[in-house]
Amino acid sequence: MQLKRIELEGFKSFADRTVIPVQRGLTGIVGPNGCGKSNVVDALLWVMGERSAKALRADAMEDVIFKGAEGRAPAPYAVVEVILSDTRGQVVEAGAELAVGRRLFRTGESEFLVQGRKVRRKDVRDLLMDTGLGVRGYMVLAQGKIDAVLAANPAERRSVFEEAAGISKYKARKLEAQRKLEGAAADLARVEDVLGEVARNVRSLRYQAGKVRRFLELRDRYRQVRVEVALAEAARLRADEERLRAQAGDLEQRVTALRSEREQAEARLRSLRREEETLRQRHEGLREEAARAKERAAGLEERSRGLEARAGELEHRHGAECQRLQELQRLESEQLAAVHALEEERGRQEAAHAHVDAALTAAEAAFQGARADFQTARNRMEELRRGLLDALHERTLAQNALTAAAERRSAAEGGCAALLRRRSDLAAETASVAAELAAADSELAAAAESLSHRESRAGELAETAAHLRAELETFTEAAGTARQRGAEARTRLLTLQSVEEELAGLPAQVRAALRRLPEGVAGLALAGVRVPEPWDRLLENLLGRMQHALWADRRARRGALRGGCFDLFFPSGGGPAPVHVAAARPLRALLEGDPLRCDALCSRLGEVYCVDSADEAARLAEAHPGALFLSRDGELHGRGYARVGLLHGEDAAGLLARRNAAEAAQSALQSAEAEDAAASAAAGKARAALTAVEEQLRSLEGDLREALAARERAEARVQDCGRRTRALRDETRTLEHEQEQLRAAAEGAAGEEAAAAAQRDGAEARRLRQMVDLEHAEAQASEREQALEQAQAALQEARLCGERYAQELRHRRERCGEARQQVERHAEERRRLERETGSLLERVAALRGDAEAARAEVRALLGARAGVEQRIAAGARELELAAGAVSELQARAEGEGARLETLLSERQELALQLQRTELARQEIVRGVTDEFQQPVEDLARGLGIAAAAAPDADAYAALAAEAAELREKLAGIGPVNLEAVAELEQQEQRAAFLERERDDLQAARANLLATIEDLDNRCRARFLETFEGVQQHFEGIFRRLFRGGKAELSLGGGADALDAGIEIHVRPPGKELRSINLLSGGERTLTALALLLAVFRSRPSPFCLLDEVDAALDDANVERFLDVLHDFTGDTQFLVVTHNKLTMARCERLFGVTMRRAGVSLVVAVELSEIPDTPAAAGGPGASRLRGGDLPEDALAAARFSGQDTPATA
Known part of the structure; x- marks a missing residue:
């Protein structure tokens, strides 16, 4: 697997999408401080799952999003994606690409991406596990992390080794298994607690179930009596309602007649009122018309007076305007004379300004000529100065080359002498190591033989212990199974006994009779009868309600039973012998116990025979019509009759079945207790034997550990001697090769020294010639500068004079414009x-005309006003007559209204009585409905109560008294749990379920312990293997970096390999140190690099990013570090963030990170291997000796991203 490219967008200073392609070999990342180089390191850590903002050099995770810069808005999100090529098929198909990305929005939402799909951080970690990539691994080596490897305590150094060993996934699995183990232990404790609580609940619910049964019997009787009382009361109230409705009908007819008469009177009254309103409106209209005429006349008189006043004001204003007009004519003639005077003065100023402009033009021409002469002299002087600087720079370069060549020659000669001394030391050390190796081989053979003997004995004891554990587990499971069966049987037995004691399932009157037992009554008839299964349930079904019958010594005892319906059996003196039926047994043959009771039952049931199958019962019923045939599978057949499904329903429902079930439960309980005792005894013996064997194993394990430690010490000595021998041999070959290189370097440095001396002398001669020419040019430039200053002073004087005349001319023009x-x-x-x-x-004339017209209109309005007042007086007389008629009719209507109000009051009182009766009846019905949560009609139908007329007072009083008595009994019982029976069954089922859960949790705990032990063994083996590999590589790399010395790693003494710390012991050449803390800064860096590179050698990572790890190293150490690093480039890609020129010269390609705009990073790539005439392009070892003069101009420009002049020492 290798890294192909890194893509960034919106991450820190990388605002735009930036792609950094990565190839095999060594890639450099250079640039000035603060330009964003380390942001590339942060991006790799972030995309691999880093969750600490501090590790990313930020205060909060949102700080990684680009915050904006000058002219750039902040980015809405940050995204980083790395593209990996899986050539070996570790994660995806061989040759395919794997894209791992991470995206963070400003809202705080974060997501990881694999191949563009959203995944969890854990998925990314699991995907890259065992590849060497990860936040806590060695993928990124920064200067702080380099020093932290040595500054950390031995236990903290384990993280690097564990990552290299690939045991992170095992430790993660172990942690998960430990969490599950803790959860299982907590669950087991909770199950035990809940199981104890459930057992207590079962005991309490058994008592509550009996109480519920008594409550239900009283409640059923109370419901029936309560409904009968409610129906009787409702019937009485319904009769009262019918009577009140008849009275209300008569009263309603009288109210209707009176209301009709009143409506006719009201219609006549409304007609008169409308006529009265019409007359009133007309009278009011005439009065308003008169008022408007009066107001109009007053307004016209006021307007005429206002118009006269306005005309006077305008005549006064006309006189004032005439005076102002004469004044303006006088001012206009005076200002015209002043304008002519100002224009004459402006002409004189313009002539003077033209003369000054001509003088200014001549001064500017003189100044331009003097400035051109001075610029020519100055250019000549600058040209000579550049030549002088070039000569000085050439001399400096030659002097630096001369000094460097002399230093290299001296260093090469000193190195040859040191190598000769070191070779002699190596020869003596090789002989000493050979002697130690022989002694270690003999010690290893003795330790291996002792270990083999103890391991064989331990194997035998382990087999014995495994056999005893299997037996113990078998006996323990058998005991647990027996205890579970015993608990189930005990629970069943206690439940049946509780039901038997509480007389559950019996009618209330039977329970009452059994509690007081009248004389001559000996309990239930079935109490002295037994019958085997399943005939017990079949007999109970056949008897029906007679299974609750009582047993008396004679028929006369029936008079002692009162308060309900009872079935009674008594001795009958035996009946006729049953008829023999082939293939059938008489029911009497199955009955056991009191023969009198058995005979009485059989006499009541008649001829009943028992057969095995239903088909046989049906066949015999046809053949013997006078008998009944009962089959074992639950069917009853007789002539023209059959009953099926007799066994359908719950078990142990009746007295016979419960008695048989209790006997079966007692037998099962005794059997389970016996099995539990036997299994527990056998388990005790097996446990004692196992304890003895385990004690022997523990004793032998101590011996094994001592023997194993002895063998490991011997193997370590042998490996150490072998490693030291190989290291000495490798160092000898390395010293020989370095000695040849140093001789060649000394000869080459001597030749370079002579060439540099000749180049320096030539450059010094050119510098002296340039100095003489420069002095002559400076004197000539001084003379021309004085002439330029004189011309500039004259030009300044002319400009001041011109500006003064121009200002006066502008003033005159402004005054002339203002006057105009x-x-x-x-x-x-x-x-x-x-x-x-x-x-x-x-x-004025118009206003006087309007005033005269207003006065004429006032005279006309005063004449019309007299006619309107006569019409107003006539309307008032008509209105008075209409008001008298309305008053008379209204008095008649009020008398009829009083009579109607009286009838309405009577009707309202009658309606209230009817409403109270209806509400009382509805309240009775609602009370019963609310009490029983069911309509009264449904309750009556369900209880078989027919609706009837109202009962007499005595019957109603008896029912009410019984209801009150039943209510008091229910209250005396107190609160009951109606769900007690169902809850009892649920709690018993829950107890069985919890016991199974407890067993499962115990098994799961044992499995988790075994898993943790297996993971510890795997982690221990892989860690030790990796530690030995790193130890071998560490010493060799340390010797190469330090040109000798010793280095070794060791585990903390006496500790398990899973917890042991990593101790580092180093001895640079020529030093004796007791602690690595006494190393210098450069030595600490080299030691840490040696350790980390040894880890890489043991388990290479696909790529590695080195962040300024060479900052503390001098040039010689950097050269050795780069030589060692070159050996790793075949398997690992290296990205180096550096300011060191030697490191830049050894890189195959450079990425320059710069900021063309403040706050925004830009990446520029230079492929050095594609530039001709460079050692990097040739790929040879000479790249380590690269000088500034060996690179072309393009390569030098790319290297300047680091802020230096050249990529080599000046």
Whole structure:
């Protein structure tokens, strides 16, 4: 699996959609600080499921969404997607692509995507598990994480090893199994608690069920009596209603007649009132007409006086306007003279301004010439300065090259001497390791033999323990099954005994008789009779209500039974012997117990025979018409008669069946208790034997652990010696190869040193020549600058003079314009006054004409007013006559209304009596309906009570007294639980269900414990395998990075491999350190890198992102780190965020991250392998010696994204 590309949109500073393609090899990400390089690292962590905003350098998760910049609106969401190519088919089909994405909206909604479909974070984690990818893995190595590996305690370092070992999924499964185990334990405790509570409920419900049966009997009788009382009372009230309705009918006829007479009188009265209203309206209209005429006359007189006053005002205004017109004519002549004077002065100012403009043009021409001469001299001087800087830069480069070559030559010579000394040390160390290896081999053989003997003994004991566990489980299950059967039988027995004691199922009068037992009555007739199953239920069905019959010593005892209907059996002296019927047994042959009672029952039932099948009973009934035949499967046949389904219904419903069921339950209880005792005893023996074997196993396990530890120590010594031997051999070969490289480097550095010295001398000579030319050009530029300043001063003086004359000319023009505007305003006002003077004279004449017309109209209105007043007096006399007629008729109508009110009051009183009677009857019916939640009619039909006339007072009183007595008895019983019988059955079923649940939970707990143990074994094996692999690679990589030294890893002493911490022990060449905390910053970085790269070597990740891990390393250490990193590029893609030029030079491609607009990151790619004449394109090892002069201009421009001049040391 490998990374193909990263797609970002709206994530932090990447506002636009950005695609970063990734290929095999080493890819560099460069750019200035703050341009967004680390946002690429955050994007990879975020898409892989990082949930901590702090780890993403944010305060809240919403901060990863682009917040906007200058000219850019905030993004509505952030999305990151990585495209992986699964070449090996680890997750998808081989060769297919896998797209993993994550999207976050500003509303807080977040979603993960796989192949474009929404999934959960857990799905992404499970999908990439065992691939080396993940938030807590080693996919991203930042500078802080590098240091954290060493700063962490030994237990915290395990996370990297566990991720490499691929045991994360097992630990996740173990955690889930532990949660399920805790849940199962909690569920088991709850089930035990609930089971105890249910058992207590069952005991309480048995008592409540008997109380319910007594309550139901009293309630049924009370319902019947209550309905009879209600029906009697309702019949009495219904008769009263009929009587009141007849009286109401007579009264209604009288009211109707009187109301008709009153309506006729009211019609006549309404007619007279309408005539009166018409006369009144006409009278009021005449009065209003007179008032309007009076108001009109007054208004016209007022208007005429107002018009006269307005005419006087206009004559006064005409005189004032004439005076204003003469004043304006005088002002207009004066202002015209002032305008002519201002125009003459403006002409003189314009001539002076033209002379100043000519002088300004000449000054500007002189200034332009002087400036052109100065610019020419300045350009010459700048050209000479650039040449001088180029020569100085060339000399500096040559001097730097000379210094670097000398340093490389010195370093190469010193390295050769150090390598010679190290080779001699390695030879001595190799001999010492060989001796240690021989001693470790002999120790390993002895430890392996001891371990094999103990393992065989442990296998035998384990087989014995497994056999004993199986026996113990079998005995335990048998005991549990027996206890369950015993509990069921005990519950059944107690229920039957409770029903028997409470006399359940018997009629109330029979229970009452059994409680007081009159003299000569010996209980139920069936009490001394027994019959086997299923004939007990068949006999009960055949007897019907007679199964509740009592037994007396003679017939005369019947007089002692009162208060209900009773069936009574007594000795009959035996009956005729039954007729023999082939293939059938007489019922008497099946009856056991008191022979007198058995004979009495058979005498009542007649000839009854028992057969096995229904078909046989039907056949015999046809052959023997005088007998009844009862079949075992529940059918009764006689002549012309048959009854089927006698066994349909609940078991143990009657006395005979309950007695047989109780005996069966007692027998089952005794059998279950015996089985439980036997199984418990056998389980005790098996448990004791198992305890002894387990004790031996525990003792042997201690010996096994000691032997295994001894063998592991011996194997570790052998592996350590072998690893050290291989490391010494590899280091020797590496030193030989490095010695050859250092010799070649020293020779090349000497040649480069000579060439750089010659280049430096030539550059110095060119610099001196450029200095002389520059001094001459500076003197000439100084002279021309003085001439330019003089021309500029003259030009400034001319400009000031021109501006002064221009300002005066503008002032004169403004004054002239203002004078003309004033003359025009006065002329316009004069013309307006002339127009207004003429219109005022016309308006005065019109107003005086209107006043004369108003006075004439007033005289006409005063003449018409006298006629209207005569008409008003006549209308008043007619209105008075109409009012008298209305008053007389209204008095007659009021007398008839009083008589009608009296009749209506009587009718209302009668209606109230009828309503009270109906309400009383409805209240009785509603009371019964509300009490029994059923209509009275339905209750009467259900109880077989027929509706009748009202009963006499004595019968009604007896029924009411009985109802009151029954109500008191019901109240005396107190509250009852009507659902007690059904709840008892439900609780018993629930108890059985809870017992099954308890057994299931115990089995599930055992399975979970076994699963956790299996997962621990797998995790332990894979962790140890990975730890050994990392330990081997760690020492080799450490030696390569440090040019020697020692490094090893170890587990915390005495701890289990699942919990042991990781200890790191290193010794750089020439140092003796007791703690890794004493390492320098660069040494700590190299040590951590060695450890992480060893993890990569043990379990490679598809890709890795290194975020400025080379910041603490010098150039020599960076070179060695890059050499080691190059060996990993075959299996892993590396993305390196860096500012180091050596690292940039070794990359095959560069991605420059910059900000052309503030706050918005942009990615520019450069493929160095496609640029000709570069070591990266050639792919050779010379890429590590890349210098700034070896790269073309395009590569240098791409490298400048990091904010440096060149990608090599200057």
